[in-house]
Amino acid sequence: MKEKVLIVDDTEFYQKAYQNKLLSAGYITSVANNGVEALKALTTDKPDLILLDLMMPIMDGFKVLQTVKANPNLQSIPVIVFSAKGASEEISKALQAGASDFLVKATTTPNKVVEKIKAVLQK
Template sequence: MLRSRSMAAILVVEDTDLLRRMYADRLTADGYRVIAAADGLEALSALRSDTPDLILLDLIMPKMSGLEVLELVKKDPRLKDIPVLVLSNLGQDTDIQRGLELGAIDYLIKNDARPADVAAKIQAILKLAGGRVSDGPKFKLLVRDREADADAFVDSAKLTRRMWCP
């Protein structure tokens, strides 16, 4: 379930130390809990022990590219619903299309995006994600031919009629 802004966790995956610290500092100042990773392998390691509310992902990194990380995240049932915002120097249409096809919620080009723009985009994405339904169990009551079916369900579940809408 999405945490409040002051508790929301952002995984910042960026191999350039200065940029990683800059975004971590900005997001921390904005009230987010930041998890930092310097490459794709560190990001996957962090995801084994923590589940962030959003991943800010660079694409060009040593050891494992951001596209590989994105692909693995979106294939993992535990992680697939985490919004991924790509922030990369790769700005060709084919690069952007590939990132979005793999499941990124949006794609920003580093040279065009100021830290304030990135922070605003993260806030907007988390606000939208706040309306998502949890992955908990979903129950549906199918009432077929008779009202008695609903009555039997109410009795067996020990529900009271006051819970029903008039």
């Protein structure tokens, strides 16, 4: 059975790039443009993993992460934070909030993202 990844990012470039990369790696993908859309999508379709941006309009990634991890029906879904931000306080805040991993967009290749997703889903 193919695993599902929800990509939560407000930048169309990243949505398309990672959706194409994940599809070619054999994953099923869906996309949310912001945190509100992500939480709405989670009520109807539970993914195997969430790839989550932090800086988004309407609701940021930290709020999405907190909401997911506080919900007993969703808290088991691994979340990889994938952000342009990479300051150590942001990384530790995300990991303390329950993120499985933290990747910085500027320094992480699409292949590395797929490797991380595979590793997290195999845990």
